[in-house]
Amino acid sequence: MGKELLLKTLRHEQTDNVPFVPFSGVHAGSLKGYTAREVLTDGDKLYESLMEVHKLYTPDGMPIIFDLQIEAEILGCELLWAEDNPPSVMSHPFAGDPKVPCKCKIPKKTDGRIPMVLDVMRRVKESVGDDTALYGLICGPVTLASHIRGSEFFMDIIMYPDYVKELVAFCTEVCNAMTDYYVEAGMDVIALVDPIISQISPKSIEDLFMDQFKAAFDYIRSKGALGCFFVCGDATIQMDVMCRTNPDGISIDENVNINEAKKITDQYNIAIGGNIPLTTTMLFGTQQDNMKYVVDMLDNIDHHNLIVSPGCDMPYNVPMENTIACVQAVKHTDEVREMVKNYEAVDTLGDVELPDYENLDKPFIEVFTLDPVQCAACTYMEKAAMLAREEFGDAVDIAVYKYCIKEDIARTQKMGVQHLPSIYINGQLVWSSIIPSRQEIVDEVKKYL
Template identity: 60%
Template sequence: MSKELLFKTLRGEETERAPWVPFSGVHSGALIGADATQVLTDEDVLVKSLLEVNKLYKPDGQPVVFDLQLEAEILGCDLVWAKDGPPSVASHPLAETMSVPCDCKIPTEESGRMPLVLSAMRRMKAEVGDTTALYGLITGPFTLASHLRGNDIFMDMYDDEDYVHDLLAFCVKVANKMSDMMIEAGMDIIAVVDPLVSQISAAHFEEFFHGSFAAVFENINAKAYSSFFVCGDATRNIEVMCKTKPHSISVDENVDIVAAKAITDQYNVVIGGNIPLTTVMLHGTQQDNMKCVVDMIGRVDSKKLFIVAPGCDMPYAVPVENTIAVAQAVLDTENVAKMVENYESATFDVDAVVLPEYDKLTKPFVEVFTLDSLTCAACTYMKGAADVAKETYGDKIDMVEYKFTEKENIARCIKMEVKNLPSIYINGQLKFASIIPSKEELEAAINAVL
């Protein structure tokens, strides 16, 4: 059974091939003609779309719900819903008050959308649980704290350490309750998804977050398998993540998978990833997807401590044939490798991109490069920092967001040699890469060119 292949990998055993886990998220709805909001609010639509994923993509494991706003919604955050992506957090209940919610706020099986989610999990367990490992996804303590507090959480780490620790302690309680409910509903693997981990230093992680994540994984590991899911350039934090003792880590295209696996192997931790979401899965061809997977499998020891997966939640509009191509490359690597042996991609027209004459600008031009600030939590807070600067400076600066989900913006990133998302450039110069600046830091960078 394919789920046993994944379990063997998570136990550190050698396997005949790497397991395949499509993080299909709201993309699953596209397979049955349902939009993202329907997938995340209608149980029957959700289950129907997940079964279609299971049938078409032949996964060894798959997530049931990919929505990092479940807990935030329960705890009082307002959400902005979208047709082609998960909702985003629009308000932060603790933005104006440095308090910590009481334990009575911790989610129960009746909170928010939990009845829908847990019922869908039980139904999927009954339908495919004998053959497919099922993932339950929870929001990590840092990202949940950020949803509650907003961008001020980054300054709080300097100004009020005790408050940060108290807020994280509450978020750990939420995470543990969410994990317990999902495990009871039949989930084999709990993925702790925390995109903002990539936005801090290893020193800050060890000071503020090691204990929180270690506590969450200790709770999960006693009952199920675990995964630590991070987005963005988490390179500097791979080792400290391993030290929190998850069974596996999932990373995106910002991370060099070969270098990262060299670290995770030392801790006997599985690493999963990291098929590029937009350049390959969304805008590439079938051959691009096959070539990417074959090359990645060829660069790592893929038969031990490795999972093939998208770098993060797949975009809604990924062509079905591209994901089927990925599955084929995983399941029949040798033959697919022969098919794409001499293939070279020519997907993006870099020459069509016209860059500003930065040295002739009359005022600072702030460019925010994101995956998509509406769907990527780290990008949301990076864009939020730029929005605050725009409110402060008004017409004295220009500001624009380039979303990596758009083909012309991918070409722009290639031409400008943008290495990491999210990033902020000012007058064409990189100022902040995968580190969300404080209000003071961003203003200092802007003032330097005013």
């Protein structure tokens, strides 16, 4: 049974097969013709979409909802909604006001969209919970703190560490409350989804956040569930410190080499999940591309403590047949290996022309992102670049590229961008997976004026 296979993997037991978990998110809505907003706000449409995910993809585990803004919305953040993405945070209640919310603000079962989510969790549990492990995804404490505080949070880490620890401690209490609600509703796995972690130095994580994460994962286990740590972006240098927070599993995206990362997670006996590329393979690739990626992964990595999954929340428009191709590659690896043994991928991205960086009229800031709407780390990287617009106005040019648009993928690859998100100025890499403060970006731009 798929559920037992996944739970055994997260308990680090030996298994005969590797589990597959599609992080279907808003993609689930696309299977039934519903928009992202509909599937994230209407319980009946969400339930119907999840049943379609279960029918088509026969997952060993599946998330109920992939939306890191549920808690932030309750705590006062305004959201910008999209038709094909989860909402993004547009305002931060404590921007310019370094305070910590009072404990009375911790979300209750009756707040915001929580009642809808809990109802769907119970319905899905009753329908497929015997054969499929169900994930409850919670906005991690550091990302939630950045939603509350805004881009100033990254300077706070350097200037006001005691304040940051207090704010993240509050956010951990929010995570624990959500854990209570989700476990009570039948979730088998609780995942703290904290994409911002990839933008913070390992030393800062250890000094400021380690105790809170360890407490959160201990709390999840005390409730009888298993705990996973989700990160996006290039978290290569953060892998060791993430392992030391003691989760049962870690999930990474395509920015991290899963073979190298697994060497670290194996040292701590932690399961690792990932990392089928979301756009180049799942969104824009062929069925053969998806089959070959998964087969190659399985052929080059130890299967113990391994979960195959997309690198993060699947794009809305991923073709159904591409996900099914991944399922087949996991469940029927030998047959699929034979099918794709002579397959060679064809470049469908095309070419782009790069600017003449040596002869620009003014500084040109380029932000290379996965997707600033869907990826929290990318959102804050884009906002950091826009601080230069506030400071210098039309004296600078700014462009934002998304790794979910073919032309932008081609540009990213031609520029040789290694890690997302990153900021380039006049064609030169300045910040890679580290979000600059306002002062840092102002000082850097001045060098080019």
